[in-house]
Amino acid sequence: MSQPPRDLFAQASGAIRLTDSQRLDWLRLARSENVGPRTFRDLLNFYGGAASALEALPQLAARGGKANIRVASRADAEREMALAMRAGVKLVALGEPDYPDLLRRIASPPPIIGIKGDLSVLNRPMIGIVGSRNASIPGLKMAALLARGLGDLGYITVSGLARGIDAAAHQASLSTGTIAVLAGGQDRIYPAENEPLLARILETGIAISEMPMGHDPRAKDFPRRNRLIAGLGLGVVVVEAADKSGSLITARMALDENREVFAVPGSPLDPRAAGTNRLIKAGATLVTEATDVVEVLQPLLERAPDTGGASEEDREAIDLDGPGEDARSRIVSLLGPVPAELDDIVRSSGLTVATVRVVLLELDLAGRLIRDPAGRVSLA
Structure with a gap:
């Protein structure tokens, strides 16, 4: 079976409006094993809808080398939707009217985000403010000064609800509106000491999370949160950051998405x-x-x-019944621990872009592929 896929997401924000049944299917697909944002996008583009993609998951994973893949059940998705509704969280799909437009444009936007609070702030320009958890007194004052000033000039501040600079930025912009991006579910706030601050944020701003209700944040969830902070705004201001800090990761992600990066200078004697x-x-x-x-x-x-718009490769015919074993072996043999570009794999294999993309999708679902922030791939 062959069909030319179209990029369902390469269109203006607000063009997609899901029914309740479609939203349930999107949630199931997004919560299924090994389905990250890029894999989700490929699946929907290849199959035209989440329901068809869900049916195809077991076969695709099996062709990639995984016999049993966990597909999120309808009951689990219904339970999450009920929990979100009770908590006042709106589940918004990529491309729907309330999905932030700049976030939609990043390389790996979350298929579904939970939003709680005053959604009107999403209609105003946004700017990230991040920095050290162990902030100095001058750093805290500077974060508050910038957040208050930007709020007065019409900007919504975006930060991660962490201790230190994040909390100072949120606190200073409560009257003008601020966005807290959470690493865990909307009902799993970290750190717990900032729950009262979040309650005040929700009076004039919002909290956003891509994680399921009930999800306790883990170490690997914070870089995922940081990409949302980088993606929501036109740029990111780093107030204090030691070498190898999470704030520098956020700055790098902002650069990867062609956003502006700003930094507050500090004393050369202060490691922060x-x-x-x-x-x-x-x-x-x-x-x-x-x-x-x-x-x-x-x-x-x-x-x-x-x-945006679909590229030429998006319009190529895709063999959804699977490439031959020879093509699959050829692609696997070219992959290794060093990340490779899609164009290089196509060139070296002699196969079409469409064939390479399907094989990579199979390997991804089987847990055998690693995708880096730049879209390059390597074998797990």
Whole structure:
């Protein structure tokens, strides 16, 4: 069976409106084993809908080398939807009207996000503010000064509800609106000490999470949260960051998504400023007040948005019944522990883009593939 896929997500935000039944299928697919954001997107584009993709999961995983893949049950999805409804959380699918437009444009947007609070803040420009958990007093004051100033200039601040800089930024922008991006489920707040702050945030702003209700945040969930902070706004301001800190990861993710990166300079004697000073040396915009940020972002707001579009490879016919074993073996033999670009795999294998993409999808579902933030792949 062959069909030319179309990129269902390469269209203007708000073009997709799911029925209750479709939302349940999307939730099941998103919660199934080894289905990350990019795999979810490929599955929907290949099969045209979540229901058909769910039916195909076992066969695809088996062809990739995994005999039994866990497919989320209808009962589990219904239970999550009920929990979300009781908690006042709206489950929004990628491309629906309430899905943040800039977040939709990142390389791996979550298929479904839970949003709680005043959704009107999503209609205003956003800017991330991140920094050290173990922040200095000057750092906390600077975060508050920037957040308050940006809020007064019409911007919504985005941060991760962590201790230190995040909490200071949220606190200072309560009156103008702020967005807390959670690493766990909407009912699993970390750190617990910031639950009262979150309650105040929800009065004028929102909390966003891509994780299921009841999900306790783990170490690997924080980088996933950081990509949402980077993706929601036009840019990210780093107030304090030591070398190898999570804030620098957020800055790198922002750069990967062609967003602006700003940094507050600090004393060379303070290790909490080592990361921010290095960002400035690397070309980040030096910030000492809110207007420094706005002067860079204002021209971006005046540009016409890019609505995207399907590439030539998206229009190639796809053999959903599976490539031959020879093609699959050829692709696997080219992969290794070093990440490879899709174009290089196509060139070296002599196969079509469509064939390579299906094999990579099979390996991904079987848990044999690793995708890096740049979209390159390697064998697990």
